[in-house]
Amino acid sequence: MRVLELRNVEKTYRLSDNQKFQALKGINVSFGSGELVSIIGESGSGKSTLMNLIGGLDSDFSGELLVAGRNIGNFTERELDIYRKNKIGFVFQSFNLISHLSVLDNVTIAMTLANVSKEERIKRAKEILNDVGLEKHIYKKPNQLSGGQKQRVAIARALINNPEIILADEPTGALDSETTVQVLDIIRDIAEKGKLVIMVTHSERVAAISSRVIEISDGQIIDDKPGVILEENTKLNYISNDGIKKNKQNLSFISAIKLAFLNMKEKKIRNILVSLGASIGIMSVIFLLALGNGVKQYFNDTMSRHVNQLVIEVNMPKNAENNQASENNFRPPMMPMVGEKRPFQQSDIDKLSAINHVTAVEKGFNIISIGSNSLTYGKSNCHLLLVGSISSNITNSNIKEGRLPKNNEIIINEMVARKLDKDVVGKKVTLNILINQHYMHEDFVVSGIYTSGNNDSMSNMEIVMLNYADLESLCKRNNFDFKPTTVYLLTNSDKYTKGIKSKIEELGYMGSTQEMMASMFTEMIDIITYVLAGISGISLVVSAIMILVVLYISVVERTKEIGVLKAIGARRKDVRRIFVSEAFLIGLFSGVIALGLSLLLMFATNLVSNRKFNIDIVIMNSWYAVFGIVVSIVISMISGMMPASKAAKLDPVESLRRE
Ligand SMILES: Nc1ncnc2c1ncn2[C@@H]1O[C@H](COP(=O)(O)OP(=O)(O)OP(=O)(O)O)[C@@H](O)[C@H]1O
Numbered sequence: 001m002r003v004l005e006l007r008n009v010e011k012t013y014r015l016s017d018n019q020k021f022q023a024l025k026g027i028n029v030s031f032g033s034g035e036l037v038s039i040i041g042e043s044g045s046g047k048s049t050l051m052n053l054i055g056g057l058d059s060d061f062s063g064e065l066l067v068a069g070r071n072i073g074n075f076t077e078r079e080l081d082i083y084r085k086n087k088i089g090f091v092f093q094s095f096n097l098i099s100h101l102s103v104l105d106n107v108t109i110a111m112t113l114a115n116v117s118k119e120e121r122i123k124r125a126k127e128i129l130n131d132v133g134l135e136k137h138i139y140k141k142p143n144q145l146s147g148g149q150k151q152r153v154a155i156a157r158a159l160i161n162n163p164e165i166i167l168a169d170e171p172t173g174a175l176d177s178e179t180t181v182q183v184l185d186i187i188r189d190i191a192e193k194g195k196l197v198i199m200v201t202h203s204e205r206v207a208a209i210s211s212r213v214i215e216i217s218d219g220q221i222i223d224d225k226p227g228v229i230l231e232e233n234t235k236l237n238y239i240s241n242d243g244i245k246k247n248k249q250n251l252s253f254i255s256a257i258k259l260a261f262l263n264m265k266e267k268k269i270r271n272i273l274v275s276l277g278a279s280i281g282i283m284s285v286i287f288l289l290a291l292g293n294g295v296k297q298y299f300n301d302t303m304s305r306h307v308n309q310l311v312i313e314v315n316m317p318k319n320a321e322n323n324q325a326s327e328n329n330f331r332p333p334m335m336p337m338v339g340e341k342r343p344f345q346q347s348d349i350d351k352l353s354a355i356n357h358v359t360a361v362e363k364g365f366n367i368i369s370i371g372s373n374s375l376t377y378g379k380s381n382c383h384l385l386l387v388g389s390i391s392s393n394i395t396n397s398n399i400k401e402g403r404l405p406k407n408n409e410i411i412i413n414e415m416v417a418r419k420l421d422k423d424v425v426g427k428k429v430t431l432n433i434l435i436n437q438h439y440m441h442e443d444f445v446v447s448g449i450y451t452s453g454n455n456d457s458m459s460n461m462e463i464v465m466l467n468y469a470d471l472e473s474l475c476k477r478n479n480f481d482f483k484p485t486t487v488y489l490l491t492n493s494d495k496y497t498k499g500i501k502s503k504i505e506e507l508g509y510m511g512s513t514q515e516m517m518a519s520m521f522t523e524m525i526d527i528i529t530y531v532l533a534g535i536s537g538i539s540l541v542v543s544a545i546m547i548l549v550v551l552y553i554s555v556v557e558r559t560k561e562i563g564v565l566k567a568i569g570a571r572r573k574d575v576r577r578i579f580v581s582e583a584f585l586i587g588l589f590s591g592v593i594a595l596g597l598s599l600l601l602m603f604a605t606n607l608v609s610n611r612k613f614n615i616d617i618v619i620m621n622s623w624y625a626v627f628g629i630v631v632s633i634v635i636s637m638i639s640g641m642m643p644a645s646k647a648a649k650l651d652p653v654e655s656l657r658r659e
Helices: 047-054 077-086 103-113 118-131 147-159 177-192 204-208 253-266 268-305 346-353 414-420 468-477 494-507 513-557 559-567 572-613 622-649 652-657
Strands: 002-014 020-032 036-041 062-067 088-091 165-169 196-200 212-217 220-226 311-315 360-364 366-368 374-377 380-383 386-389 399-402 409-413 428-435 438-450 463-466 486-490
Touching (some): 020 047, 020 196, 020 220, 036 047, 047 165, 047 196, 077 088, 088 559, 103 118, 103 147, 103 253, 118 147, 147 165, 147 177, 177 196, 177 204, 253 268, 253 572, 268 513, 346 360, 346 494, 360 386, 360 468, 374 414, 380 414, 409 414, 409 428, 414 463, 438 463, 438 468, 513 572, 513 622, 559 572, 559 652, 572 622
Parallel strands (some): 036 196, 036 212, 165 196, 386 463
Antiparallel strands (some): 002 020, 002 062, 212 220, 360 486, 366 386, 374 380, 374 428, 399 438, 409 463
């Protein structure tokens, strides 16, 4: 039966400088099933060129190369891949086994590329390895085999998809005479089973067992003569022309990942180092996010720890047109100044006291400033961040030394005491304060020192407090009216606190200064965290370049392997998929390493912060972990795109020729 026919086939190589070289000059020949053909000829006569055309590795020729009535010169890339995968089996002089795959995996690779199920792959591979006498060696790696065994593995690989045509380029060229005989026996058996076997050879011994010998010289057939007569045989039971379903499916993602993993395992140290290097950037991003989270939580906790739940602070919204402020006004100002705030009118106070479960209303103020307000004691001067009124929020439990202030008295916090004089309690100080463009100075006696708790970040701010009535009369003496900028609503059970707070918001007022400051600081911590995480993210660019370089090196190292994969039917997409999978795995490993390292760093930092401040300053969130791993994978896969597409575009003929 005619399997292959070449009609006037010519091949011209394009050289640089518009030069051309014609390697095949009008080849006319046909081949049938069950033939064992030797192609002989001088070096450079065109034998390999002819094999490449027949094998579908090169479709750039003129004339017709007909397989089952169709010219493969007109095949699309996809059709050529399928043709190589299902119709052709290649056997190379230097075996071209994939070194990091076992004998079994080397044989099944063509079926893996066709996405045949694992059980079926292994069953077929075992049968065929049994046929070539390698059943005991299936788990060995190629470098653990002798030359003859390697070539038998290559033959098994060529036969696995039950192709009609076996192309063997000097199949015994690298073997000694004893193993040459074994391999030739198998090749003859294959032809006797009805396959078309075409061999390129320089060896007379090989030519002598062939059923046909074709001689090529200078790109032309100069002789075509019959050889020995082949007989049908009962060996190689596995090989037959039927029974095996030709698969058009492609390499699955799982198989691609497995192939990538097997290759990475081979270069363990290199891949561990790359993953470790790439993980540093991701680790710093994860760690900084967790640190920002910890600082924020610590801050919020300490801000709310000493708040009396029965006293609810209310402030006027900034620049409110009316009391029914729009939602936009709820955003806390970055630095609220009293001048910017509208004071509470009696109507506001009436409205607030009418809220359900509000038992009393206290007037108050909170003046936050940077630099304008200060407290003077003798020659010492201390700038005040916050001047506030005494409310029911402050109780005797907040007094570390002395007592709550009466008329014309003031309490200071520990920070102010430290800056002025630790013995300032009971002494006269001068409060310098700017309200509504009135700069006022008034003497007060320090009645005590206020504390907001041991771990309270409020203790790092300069705060003084006095009675509302004192400030009101100070303003009156300076000829202007002082209205409360803060109102405290009192209730008798903390179960009403939440409801009262939401009613306050509904009416268009704002919550406590502490809450405002907390959200302001939270916002600042967020900004700082993201900026720092962003800066450390720059190292991700370095990681990306490192992965890119390593994968490029991998492509160069594996050029021949890529050629083999293409020869056995891998599509561009399959090759790309294998390399992208490798990038995916590097990204996954570096993400996991980064997470592990940031957890370690977290434990170490928290150990220190617990010892010093009794808190966990780094708090991990599972989203940061997921984010870190996903970013790592995405960066790695993006870096892997270029090397992967370089690998996919490699020309199979060139790749196979690469030493
Ligand atoms: N890519 C190429 N570009 C230009 N010329 C090429 C290319 N490949 C092969 N040739 C030329 O085509 C001719 C045939 O080469 P081919 O490799 O087919 O010879 P061969 O008969 O297989 O030789 P050998 O027995 O030494 O392997 C040679 O002169 C070679 O230099």
